[in-house]
Amino acid sequence: MQTTTTPSLLYLDAVSVVFDGFRALNNLSLAIDQHEMRAIIGPNGAGKTTMMDVITGKTRPTSGQASFEGGKYDLTKLDEASIAQLGIGRKFQTPTVFEMHTVEDNLRLALKADRRAVPTLFWRESRAERERVDSLLERIRLKDHRARKAAELSHGQKQWLEIGMLLAQEPKLLLVDEPAAGMTDQETADTADLLREIARTRAVVVVEHDMVFVRDLGVKVTCLHEGSVLAEGPLDQVSANERVIEVYLGR
Numbered sequence: 001m002q003t004t005t006t007p008s009l010l011y012l013d014a015v016s017v018v019f020d021g022f023r024a025l026n027n028l029s030l031a032i033d034q035h036e037m038r039a040i041i042g043p044n045g046a047g048k049t050t051m052m053d054v055i056t057g058k059t060r061p062t063s064g065q066a067s068f069e070g071g072k073y074d075l076t077k078l079d080e081a082s083i084a085q086l087g088i089g090r091k092f093q094t095p096t097v098f099e100m101h102t103v104e105d106n107l108r109l110a111l112k113a114d115r116r117a118v119p120t121l122f123w124r125e126s127r128a129e130r131e132r133v134d135s136l137l138e139r140i141r142l143k144d145h146r147a148r149k150a151a152e153l154s155h156g157q158k159q160w161l162e163i164g165m166l167l168a169q170e171p172k173l174l175l176v177d178e179p180a181a182g183m184t185d186q187e188t189a190d191t192a193d194l195l196r197e198i199a200r201t202r203a204v205v206v207v208e209h210d211m212v213f214v215r216d217l218g219v220k221v222t223c224l225h226e227g228s229v230l231a232e233g234p235l236d237q238v239s240a241n242e243r244v245i246e247v248y249l250g251r
């Protein structure tokens with residue numbers, strides 16, 4: 001692989017993952033640009049989670065290449081912590097916030113884990129920290145809930161808080177797994193807005209089954225099937241693809 005010539009932020013090249021003879025990913029190639037948001041769709045078992053696992057270093061490809069920042073880093077050679085440190089953040093489907101802490105304390109804790117942070121004396125009181133918490137609260141629409149315990153938030157608000165905690169670490173690429181699952185229609189629409197805002201300054205890959213939400217995102221869509229790309233392009237084009245209808249949308 002010519003790791004130095006690709007301009008993409010994330011580049012998967014012919015990645016295969018074989019579990020006990022079963023090909024969860026089969027020659028999967030995918031390129032994500034800086035500040036691009038991409039929606040990944042596809043039927044159960046298509047390989048979406050396995051693809052995220054390869055990107056984050058949880059699963060090693062059986063063959064193929066995965067690189068980050070225009071080929072600067074070979075993700076297949078790094079462990080999960082090092083990949084997170086490079087600026088790849090992952091949001092799993094179930095929110096994992098500190099329920100007994102307030103919303104703003106959750107964000108403060110996440111700021112301390114800022115992968116770029118230089119240890120600062122009296123960091124707790126620092127004005128920079130307060131400003132960052134305020135700006136994150138604004139962004140994730142929880143300014144009026146800052147002093148509430150995370151446990152008291154709605155499911156959707158908890159998802160936003162966790163996204164805020166990931167943003168505190170200033171990822172270059174944010175991977176988000178089914179953010180709209182279990183959300184109200186309004187929360188779903190707000191989440192699409194939030195992710196669009198986030199994608200102005202970083203890349204976002206969203207795995208999602210909710211087609212209303214995917215339409216709201218208004219971004220390029222990749223449909224996976226049996227571990228490979230079945231179709232890729234604008235949602236209208238992908239959703240008109242006969243094979244996509246057959247294996248996924250027409251169910």
Ligand SMILES: Nc1ncnc2c1ncn2[C@@H]1O[C@H](COP(=O)(O)OP(=O)(O)OP(=O)(O)O)[C@@H](O)[C@H]1O
Nearest residue numbers: 019022023024042043044045046047048049050051
């Ligand atoms: N650790 C593993 N060992 C064996 N098989 C696995 C393992 N992880 C995943 N698989 C299989 O690989 C295939 C792809 O799974 P994956 O979870 O990536 O699909 P998915 O597209 O995320 O599906 P869903 O939409 O249901 O989350 C599935 O058939 C799954 O059973």
